[in-house]
Amino acid sequence: xxxxxxxxxxxxxxxxxxxxxxxxxxxxxxxxxxxxxxxxxxxxxxxxxxxxxxxxxxxxxxxxxxxxxxxxxxxxxxxxxxxxxxxxxxxxxxxxxxxxxxxxxxxxxxxxxxxxxxxxxxxxxxxxxxxxxxxxxxxxxxxxxxxxxxxxxxxxxxxxxxxxxxxxxxxxxxxxxxxxxxxxxxxxxxxxxxxxxxxxxxxxxxxxxxxxxxxxxxxxxxxxxxxxxxxxxxxxxxxxxxxxxxxxxxxxxxxxxxxxxxxxxxxxxxxxxxxxxxxxxxxxxxxxxxxxxxxxxxxxxxxxxxxxxxxxxxxxxxxxxxxxxxxxxxxxxxxxxxxxxxxxxxxxxxxxxxxxxxxxxxxxxxxxxxxxxxxxxxxxxx
Numbered sequence: 001x002x003x004x005x006x007x008x009x010x011x012x013x014x015x016x017x018x019x020x021x022x023x024x025x026x027x028x029x030x031x032x033x034x035x036x037x038x039x040x041x042x043x044x045x046x047x048x049x050x051x052x053x054x055x056x057x058x059x060x061x062x063x064x065x066x067x068x069x070x071x072x073x074x075x076x077x078x079x080x081x082x083x084x085x086x087x088x089x090x091x092x093x094x095x096x097x098x099x100x101x102x103x104x105x106x107x108x109x110x111x112x113x114x115x116x117x118x119x120x121x122x123x124x125x126x127x128x129x130x131x132x133x134x135x136x137x138x139x140x141x142x143x144x145x146x147x148x149x150x151x152x153x154x155x156x157x158x159x160x161x162x163x164x165x166x167x168x169x170x171x172x173x174x175x176x177x178x179x180x181x182x183x184x185x186x187x188x189x190x191x192x193x194x195x196x197x198x199x200x201x202x203x204x205x206x207x208x209x210x211x212x213x214x215x216x217x218x219x220x221x222x223x224x225x226x227x228x229x230x231x232x233x234x235x236x237x238x239x240x241x242x243x244x245x246x247x248x249x250x251x252x253x254x255x256x257x258x259x260x261x262x263x264x265x266x267x268x269x270x271x272x273x274x275x276x277x278x279x280x281x282x283x284x285x286x287x288x289x290x291x292x293x294x295x296x297x298x299x300x301x302x303x304x305x306x307x308x309x310x311x312x313x314x315x316x317x318x319x320x321x322x323x324x325x326x327x328x329x330x331x332x333x334x335x336x337x338x339x340x341x342x343x344x345x346x347x348x349x350x351x352x353x354x355x356x357x358x359x360x361x362x363x364x365x366x367x368x369x370x371x372x373x374x375x376x377x378x379x380x381x382x
Contacts, residue, residue: 009070037056075102111182319341
């Protein structure tokens with residue numbers, strides 16, 4: 001795989017950093033997640049392909065274990081607020097002295113500097129501060145966050161992954177690692193560059209929810225079907241809009257101009273009445289295979305069974321019969337081969353990893369007796 005031979009140390013945290021670690025693992029990196037003592041289960045839900053080491057970083061001997069691990073690592077993924085790692089003597093300046101090739105990725109909500117850098121927040125707060133939240137929502141309603149995807153995973157986890165890959169590439173020339181300051185606010189703002197670059201085009205002149213691409217247009221929104229399902233419509237171009245009109249059983253010469261904004265509300269009502277007369281499956285029979293840009297809104301129960309997704313193998317099933325998206329993008333020579341094994345138990349690989357680092361069995365037993373580490377292996381009842 002593309003990242004074969006790359007070793008990653010991931011400090012356990014909430015979803016964005018674990019997602020970054022999972023992406024790296026999916027594409028071949030060896031990822032060790034460092035869990036806290038007393039943790040009984042992984043709360044990140046992104047443990048695929050990783051190993052788990054439990055060590056107490058609040059004690060000097062635990063810190064020494066992590067330093068030894070990082071001395072051999074290529075990448076460190078750190079999810080804490082600024083200053084936490086420095087207090088533990090585990091900041092980038094300290095670790096990169098021992099391992100100049102180490103790439104130290106720091107993913108936080110507000111970044112490593114600035115007046116908000118040390119305060120708490122979540123996806124919706126980062127989305128708000130990026131400016132994107134102000135543009136998201138229906139007309140006449142409060143702004144709303146589209147789940148916790150944009151800041152946590154788009155502007156956060158995925159942007160941090162991109163930073164890691166770029167730093168790994170740069171290291172092939174300089175031989176040196178570097179520090180990545182990944183801010184979810186800035187990552188989300190960067191994702192929204194299209195909104196900024198099109199401000200003078202007229203695309204966003206109307207109030208929120210009344211523009212071409214935010215649900216205002218009758219040809220770029222969703223409609224409920226007779227069976228309670230939904231269809232998504234995105235017929236922007238005139239030739240695609242004409243196919244949409246035809247599929248709905250209407251005649252374009254009897255309708256207002258597609259781009260007549262004042263007629264959009266009335267046209268949405270007309271379209272809604274028509275879509276409500278057929279089931280989702282019936283609309284699929286009409287529009288599948290056409291360029292009308294009309295697709296079913298698939299539920300999680302439906303998505304893996306859709307013909308197109310099945311054609312491409314877009315979803316995978318692990319050994320516990322849990323379905324999840326296949327890693328993307330698909331590389332022709334070195335595609336991701338995500339693990340289908342069960343997720344690791346917290347501390348399952350503690351002993352194995354310490355032996356790889358050169359700790360003797362006697363040292364490992366002593367660390368366990370002193371509660372510096374925890375070992376939780378799978379027990380089989382016969």
